[in-house]
Amino acid sequence: MKLTGAEALIKSLEKEGVEVIFGYPGGAVLPIYDVLYDSKIRHILVRHEQCAAHAADGYARVTGKVGVCMATSGPGATNLVTGIANAQLDSIPMVAFTGQVATHMIGTDGFQEADITGITLPIVKHNYLVKDAKDLPQIVREAFYIASSGRPGPVLIDIPADVSKAQCVYRESAQLNLAGYKPTIKGHARQIKQAAKAICQAERPLIVGGGGILRSRAWDELQKLVRLTRIPITTTLMGKSAYPETDDLYIGMPGMHGTRCANYALTECDLLVAIGMRFDDRVTGKLSVFAPEALVVHIDIDPAEISKNIKARIPIVGDAKAVLKQLLVAVEKEKLEGTKDIEAWREQINNWKKKYPLIYKKDGKLRPEFVVEKTCEITKGKAIIATEVGQNQMWAAQFYKCTKPGSFVSSGGLGTMGFGLPASIGAQVGKPDEVVIDIAGDGSVQMVSQELATAVASKLPINIFILNNGYLGMVRQWQELFYHCRYSSTDLAVGTPDFVKLAEAYGAKGIRVTKKSEVESAIKEAIKSPKTVVVDFVVEREENVFPMVPSGVSISEMIGGEIE
Amino acid sequence: MKHTLSVLVDNEPGVLARIAGLFSRRGFNIDSLAVGRTEDSKYSRMTIVVDGETHSLEQVMKQLHKLVNVLKINDLDPRETVGRELVLIKVNAPPATRAQIIEIVDIFRANIVDVAKNTLTIEVTGDTNKVHAIEEMLRPYGVKELARTGKIALARGLKSE
Structure with missing residues (x-):
């Protein structure tokens, strides 16, 4: 059977049971997107490639399947880099596809050429540059196996445009024989x-x-x-x-x-x-x-x-x-x-x-810990919780008591701000019937706020709970504690958009909460809504995450978080 | 302490970059690295000489093992290993000192592979000590250029069944 490289690729992906690809098209992947147009594989169009990788990552975490993302050559590929590194550091099974300039153009600094296999070497479990269309089925098989077995991780496959277009004899992948890759499963x-x-x-x-x-x-x-x-x-x-x-x-x-x-x-x-x-x-x-x-x-x-x-x-x-x-x-x-x-x-x-329970001040003020605690209470600890990175992440970790395995989606190793929103998109795609909540900070979410468009367009009822303190809160906390309150470049108050209007501009629902008494009803309303919802919780500005172990000391030497 | 690693890898483009990159990422300086095909053209053998304390070397070897293209790694025991390197030395050799240089070449069982008006180019094969020794002997005459392959090594065969 003769197929084009792109057809062989999509057929191989269907054989792997791939249900969804998070991606962004471009010149070098046109042949692949053309085949994808007729495939039963769903494509989620993100608004920035980094989020394609994060969404695939979130999808993989909640489903246990391999997340798949795709981008074009050059800037498309380099935009994936953060997402790939994130998956590598948290050991997430992922296969990333990138387009590449035609083989005869490689190494000439052609338009939108980037040596993405070279660039990603330190941050992938393995990668491939495909030179011949007929190798695709075998490479895809290997990539999915490597990504999902042993200690999972991302595998990148770089496909030059002429390889996608070339006709080849399609041969199903043979038995895998990776002499240099034999993960140990059973213990001694x-x-x-x-x-x-x-x-x-x-x-x-x-x-x-x-x-x-x-x-x-x-x-x-x-x-x-x-x-x-x-x-x-x-x-x-x-x-x-x-x-x-x-x-x-x-x-x-x-x-x-x-x-x-x-x-x-x-x-x-x-x-x-x-x-x-x-x-x-x-x-x-x-x-x-x-x-x-x-x-x-x-x-x-x-x-x-x-x-x-x-x-x-x-x-x-x-x-x-x-x-x-x-x-x-x-x-x-x-x-x-x-x-x-x-x-x-x-x-x-x-x-x-x-x-020493985890504590915070229980006064009349709207405190971020209270928002997380209420969220946990209302969802009975069973929602899928994605987080951004920083204070929001730590409060989510401290006050959301998970009772369902695999329901906490957070960027641990790389600590990637802007992870939570795209990851919750991926999580919701993977688990359409579950409540997905991104516990966000106003700083992190602004790194990826364009993905509201993705969520709305894909009709994903994700909930983005912004713990809005108008600061890069965790950095500000360190400045308060270790840099004499010199808040160098951490005040975001001026310039932060009106998140309710922002949500509405994208066609999502926006809710603002400024009082403690409004928290419960806002959470319930958000969860009940079939739309993408942004809740802007305007919280106490200078709340800190405690307890805390300052860097360079024993974990037994914590500061804060004690009952006075 | 110096270690000689013998690493069997897939003979594929990019494998050298994967390995070299891993060493630099983990903060290891490669003293020398020699690579070439083995008896089976599917595989190459890299002989890598590194300087490092045993614990961190162990970590690098474990990380190397994780590369899909790496099949086998041996940290060769110097007592149980034959190692050789090849060096080419172009040395100043005006008529006044030429005879002395030829004498040194003979003693070391090296070869003269190029003769020119004012220089001799000498080929030396041997273990690291020998190569180092002749280099030192020739240095006073004025070494103009020097190229070395880096060590290649194999574990010795079994002496008894």
Whole structure:
């Protein structure tokens, strides 16, 4: 069967089960868009390529499928870069397609030429420059496999215009044979046994769940392990929603803006079972004094993460779900030999939990924490929450108690402002029947506000809750605390648009909330509306996120967030 | 401490950039790097000499392993390895010193591969020490140009079954 490269590509994507592509057309991808016109694959037209990548990222996080985005050559491709880097740092399965100038033009500085495979080398799991149309089916197969297996990540496929147009004999992809790529799935039996033994013998054990739990959809196994062992659990920002946060044994998020309880528990535990997390500096604070008394069991699918930052005494390389299954069996067995009583430790943790809850001032003023808390209450912790980056993100992490796995969509590793709005577009496309809320800041959302057009045009009932304080709040907070209140370039008050009018200009619904008493009805109205809704919560301007671990100290040395 | 890594990779365009980029990203300086096809034309072998403490080298090797085009990495044990490099040295050789230079070349079992009016070009093959030694010997005569391949290396074969 003879097909053009573009036809072979779309056929391969259909074979992979791709339902939606987030993209933006242009000269070098014209042949592909022409074929897409007749395909059953849905195309969501974004208004900036960066958001195509973020939307694909959000889609992948909530569905567990590979997110797909597409852009043209040159600036289209370079605009994807931030979104690709974001997916790489948070280990999100994504395949990005870019157009490229015709093969004979490559290397001549042709119109809209950018060496995108070169540019993205440090931020992809793998990438391809397609030289021959007949290679496309095989490359697509490989790309989807690489993106979604092992430690997931983005794969980029760069397709020159002449390759898209060329006729080729379409041959279905053959058996994959990637000699240099063989992810380890199952954990080493002896290591698992040792881990089980350590779990049963510890006096002050603690479990830390990371994004790996969500990527491998291992939340049931994680819950079983916690129930079986009754060990307290904390989840990192990336692992948020992997464990129901209303549970007794859940102690909140660790790290820079984590709970005091989680940070004290990490500092005093004698066993740390880290699952699918990588000891990021926002979690550990000063490395040399992190979890000083803990024997570390580190379960991760990426061998390069083991002992990278924190030395693991019992390393287990493997997929979180597979390893947890093995571990459950091993712990059951080990328990027969008897376990240490950890009641005193649980009590200690409960005391911390009681003594240091997350707090904010409960006065008549409209405070951002209250907005998040109300949102959580009204949605019963079951909405899909996307966040931007900064204070809004930390308040969302602190006060929205997720009870549904995979429902928290946030840019953890790269910390990309402007992630939340496009990510919530992707999330809503992936989960059309669920309530999707982007908890945003006025700064972040202005980086991508053009995507309101995408949401409206695609009839997506996403809710954008802007915690509007007229500042780049997190940066301002640091300036307040560490730079003598010198608010250098962080005041956004002048120039910030009227978000209600902005929403209406795009054909979305706009609601403004200035009083505490209006919060509940506004949230309910937004969620009920079938339209894209922007709610402008005009909150206290100089609210800070507490507790907080200043940089360069132990996570046990938090400031703020104590009951006076 | 110097390490010699023998890295088996797919013989494909762009693989060198992937590997070199990884070293620089992770803050590693490559002392030398030699690459060429292996007995199987699908693969190339890179011999990379790096200077680094063991812990961070371990991290780089793990990161290298994650590259889809990397099949195998060996941190070669110097006692169990044969390593060679090839150096070409163009040295000043006026009639007054020419005989001395030829004598040095003989001692090192090097070869003269080009003779000109005022220079000799010398080819030396050997391990790093030998190459370094002849370079030092010739330096006083005035080395005009020097090119070296970087080390290539293989683990020694088994001596007994």
